[in-house]
Amino acid sequence: MDDTLRDTRLRFGSPAGRTLIRMCASAVLFALAACGKADRSPTGSGASNDLLIVGYDREPDTMNRYATHILEDIESCVVEGLVTNDEHMRIVPVLAAEIPTIENKGVVMRPDGGMDVIWKLRPGVRWHDGTPHTSADVKFTVDAINKGDWKPESVDGFDRITSVDTPDSLTAVVHYKELYAPYQLQFVRGTLPKHILEGRDLNTANDYNRAPLGTGPYRVKEWKTGEYVLLEAVPSYWRTGAPPKIRRLLFRFLTNTTTRINLLKSGEVHMVALVPWDQVRELTPISTVRLNKVVGNGYEHVTLNQRNFPAFADLRVRQALAHAVDRPLLVKTILDGQVEVVNGPIQPLNPAYEPNVKRYDYDTTLSNRLLDEAGWKRGAGGMRAKDGKPLAFTLITQSGFAIRENVSQSLQQAFRAIGVDMQIRLMDGTSISSVWFKGDFDAMLHWWQMGADPELTLFFAHDRTPPAGRNINYVNDTTLSQLLYASDRTVDSEKRRALLRGAQRRIAELAPEIVLYNTAKVDAIPATLKGFTGNPTNAGPFWNVHAWEIVPR
Numbered sequence: 443m444d445d446t447l448r449d450t451r452l453r454f455g456s457p458a459g460r461t462l463i464r465m466c467a468s469a470v471l472f473a474l475a476a477c478g479k480a481d482r483s484p485t486g487s488g489a490s491n492d493l494l495i496v497g498y499d500r501e502p503d504t505m506n507r508y509a510t511h512i513l514e515d516i517e518s519c520v521v522e523g524l525v526t527n528d529e530h531m532r533i534v535p536v537l538a539a540e541i542p543t544i545e546n547k548g549v550v551m552r553p554d555g556g557m558d559v560i561w562k563l564r565p566g567v568r569w570h571d572g573t574p575h576t577s578a579d580v581k582f583t584v585d586a587i588n589k590g591d592w593k594p595e596s597v598d599g600f601d602r603i604t605s606v607d608t609p610d611s612l613t614a615v616v617h618y619k620e621l622y623a624p625y626q627l628q629f630v631r632g633t634l635p636k637h638i639l640e641g642r643d644l645n646t647a648n649d650y651n652r653a654p655l656g657t658g659p660y661r662v663k664e665w666k667t668g669e670y671v672l673l674e675a676v677p678s679y680w681r682t683g684a685p686p687k688i689r690r691l692l693f694r695f696l697t698n699t700t701t702r703i704n705l706l707k708s709g710e711v712h713m714v715a716l717v718p719w720d721q722v723r724e725l726t727p728i729s730t731v732r733l734n735k736v737v738g739n740g741y742e743h744v745t746l747n748q749r750n751f752p753a754f755a756d757l758r759v760r761q762a763l764a765h766a767v768d769r770p771l772l773v774k775t776i777l778d779g780q781v782e783v784v785n786g787p788i789q790p791l792n793p794a795y796e797p798n799v800k801r802y803d804y805d806t807t808l809s810n811r812l813l814d815e816a817g818w819k820r821g822a823g824g825m826r827a828k829d830g831k832p833l834a835f836t837l838i839t840q841s842g843f844a845i846r847e848n849v850s851q852s853l854q855q856a857f858r859a860i861g862v863d864m865q866i867r868l869m870d871g872t873s874i875s876s877v878w879f880k881g882d883f884d885a886m887l888h889w890w891q892m893g894a895d896p897e898l899t900l901f902f903a904h905d906r907t908p909p910a911g912r913n914i915n916y917v918n919d920t921t922l923s924q925l926l927y928a929s930d931r932t933v934d935s936e937k938r939r940a941l942l943r944g945a946q947r948r949i950a951e952l953a954p955e956i957v958l959y960n961t962a963k964v965d966a967i968p969a970t971l972k973g974f975t976g977n978p979t980n981a982g983p984f985w986n987v988h989a990w991e992i993v994p995r
Contacts, residue, residue, distance in 0.1 A: 488730065489712035489968035491992045493690045497702040497711035499843070500871030501695040502671070505662065506644070506651045507631040508587065508594040511875030513891060514631070515715060515982045516671055516693050521656035524561060524580075524629035527894040527979035528986075531739065531791065533626045537575060537633070537657060539564045539612075541626055544933070549625070551933075556604070556618050559625050563612040567680045570661050573637050580614035580629065581606040582636035592644040595879070598900045598911045599628050621931040623938055624897040630981075632656070659686040659988040670694045679988060687991035697842035697870055706731065706966055713971075715983050717964040718845050719780035725966055732969045738961035739789050739978040740891035742781075744837065744853065745955050749907075749916035751835050751884040753818075759833075760953040762812035764802035766856045771804075773959055776848045781959040786946045787890065787898060789960055791978060793935075794896040796943035799950035802957075809860045818861070826861035834863035835884035838877065841868035846887055849958075853887070879908050881916065889961050891980035896942055899926040902949060917954040970994055 489495070504510050507517045518526075524538040535541055539562040542548025550558040567575040586592055587600045602622050607615040618625070635655045639647060653662035657680065660673035671693045675685040694711060696702045699718045705711040707728065717725065717733065725731055746754040746763070753759050769783045785802075788795050818826040818833045826833040837853065839846045850866045857864045864885070869877065877883055890901065890912075900911040903926045904918040925948060929941035965983045967974050973989040 488709055489970060489992050491687050491689060493692060494688050494968075494971075494990075494992070495692045495694060495710070495712045497696045497705055497714045498693045499699070499702065499716070500697060500840075501668065503872050503875055504651045505654050505665070505671075507654075508583075508634070509644075509651065511595055511879050512871065513980065513982055515984045516673070517654070518658070518982065519660040519673055519691065519984055519987050520658045520662060521632045521654050522658045523632045524563075525626060526630060526985050527627075527977065527981040529736070529975040529977050531894045531978055533894050535564070537564055537567055538562065538629075549933075551621070555620060557621050557625075559616045559618065559628075561614045561616065561629070563614070564680075565612055567657050569635050569637075569655050569657055570676055571638075571655060573635070574611070575633070575657055576611040577606075577608040577614035578611070579633040579636050580616075581608050582640060583629070583633045584616070586634055586639070586644060590644070593909055595909070596900065596911055597909060598906060599624065601910065621933055623930050623933050624895045627893055627895050627897075630893065660691060663690070668695065681988060686988050688987075691987070699842060699844045701842075712968050714966045717966045718843070719777045719962065719964065720845055722780055722964055723778060730969050731966050732971070734965045734967055734974060734976045734983075736963050736976045736978045737789070737791055738891065738963040739791060739894070740889050740961035740980070741784055741787060741789065742887070742889045742958045742961060743955045744958070745878075745886045745888065745915055747881060747884055747886075747914060747916060748918075748954075749881055753828075753833060753835070754885075756816050757953065758812040758816040759818070760956075761802065762809040762816070762860065763857060763862065764953050764956045765805045765812070766809045766860050766862075767802075767853060767956060767958070768804040768856065769958055772849060772852060776845060776852065777959065780964070781962045783958070784960045785957055786950055787892070787901065787957070788896050788942065788946055789892070792896050794939040794942040796946040799947050800953075801950075802953065806860055813860060813862075820861050824861055825858075825863055832863060833861065834865070836865045836867050837885040837887060838867045838869055838874060838883045839887040840871045840874055842870070850887055878914050881908065881914060886914070891961065891982075893979050893981070896939075897930065898942065898945055898949070899930050902926060902945070902954065915954040917952060919948070919952055922948045922952065968992065
């Protein structure tokens with residue numbers, strides 16, 4: 443169903459009306475709760491070490507980090523990885539005692555062309571139920587992904603592991619069948635607790651998937667579907683032996699960007715991660731809010747699904763669409779100049795960035811010529827068709843995200859000007875994730891937030907379509923795949939970067955997606971929040987939540 447033209451008149455007997463009533467009731471309850479705690483809060487009804495309320499843009503599809511299709515902000519407060527990406531885009535150990543390298547003998551190249559990675563675990567770490575975290579959990583995680591019927595979000599990297607040995611409780615030796623350069627982020631999503639999940643079907647383990655057992659500073663207290671997830675501090679966090687300073691984190695699901703910002707201004711929400719760029723100027727004067735801005739290691743783009751919409755398999759069509767978009771104008775107007783136009787998936791802050799790629803500047807004359815050459819001729823009304831089929835497709839994007847809705851409308855007008863009919867379908871942030879995973883769409887406006895390692899294989903290799911990866915363009919190019927897999931099998935940093943630069947040039951030539959702009963990350967936090975740094979990578983702003991504290995001015 444196409445919900446582009448939506449009836450905005452709310453009838454209280456309608457589903458939309460009932461949703462509005464629930465939202466209003468929820469807001470009243472939260473306000474009452476805040477008032478009830480005002481005398482105990484050092485900052486009144488605002489943020490305190492008792493409660494920090496986060497306005498979050500969507501409800502999780504699952505709390506299982508390996509199964510979710512969206513960013514893992516909430517989950518990462520509960521389930522820690524062996525490593526994470528810090529605010530400087532460095533890979534740093536968490537549950538691991540150190541990062542394995544060739545230099546510290548944590549990586550061994552085998553004569554048969556494979557490699558062994560030796561993960562030394564941090565001693566004294568326990569799951570929230572008191573059970574020690576051990577190498578058996580590492581092995582169980584790999585086996586659950588590779589040997590069972592469980593369908594995680596991606597198996598990239600894991601499908602190159604042949605086995606895991608556990609010579610002792612704090613050592614896991616991971617055997618790869620081939621060299622795999624991005625190995626350091628293999629367990630960034632953590633491990634699965636063997637002692638509670640062994641022998642179970644992880645697809646139906648809803649107790650874990652809604653309230654996972656972790657080692658992190660927080661655990662799930664309550665998940666009220668459609669409204670919020672409440673996290674509470676663990677009594678003895680392994681880093682300090684004490685609970686984190688902030689006792690409770692409340693993530694309210696507020697899918698509409700305007701609603702999130704209004705509740706932030708009124709004090710009903712204390713923090714908003716990833717502030718919409720068009721709202722930054724409005725929030726800047728507010729003294730109780732601090733805007734933390736970092737250049738994001740991600741990019742906004744239009745995915746063109748060649749499998750679902752065959753016309754996208756023609757390079758000329760993809761290039762014509764790319765040339766039809768006035769990207770600088772989008773950035774200047776809709777995005778208030780808060781981001782920069784970029785031309786590929788690896789961003790300038792990454793050492794592997796390649797600036798000399800084919801660019802798709804605004805040129806509708808070229809767009810029209812490319813479509814003519816591809817056989818798409820204008821008919822009555824100026825719209826194009828070929829062999830009796832119109833050049834018409836549907837773009838999906840996240841509802842309630844005002845910028846994306848506005849950009850979608852601008853794209854629609856730009857494509858119509860060259861004779862292409864694009865309809866818009868708005869979907870909530872949770873539902874859209876399962877749709878892209880299935881590949882059940884023509885085009886999608888969204889972003890990829892990338893990790894510190896510049897791996898591109900996951901997104902562009904021909905055999906990394908879901909669930910093996912995230913190639914939802916369904917691009918299939920032998921030259922590109924060869925470059926990507928060669929980069930994965932090259933451990934030498936400079937040689938690998940050279941291969942990745944070649945891959946970026948090839949991606950630009952193929953134009954599998956319409957690259958728009960980078961994802962500058964602006965987080966609105968309480969002015970009294972200390973310890974917050976933000977993070978340019980997909981680790982997200984909650985990567986060091988254990989170090990946060992409200993310090994009244």
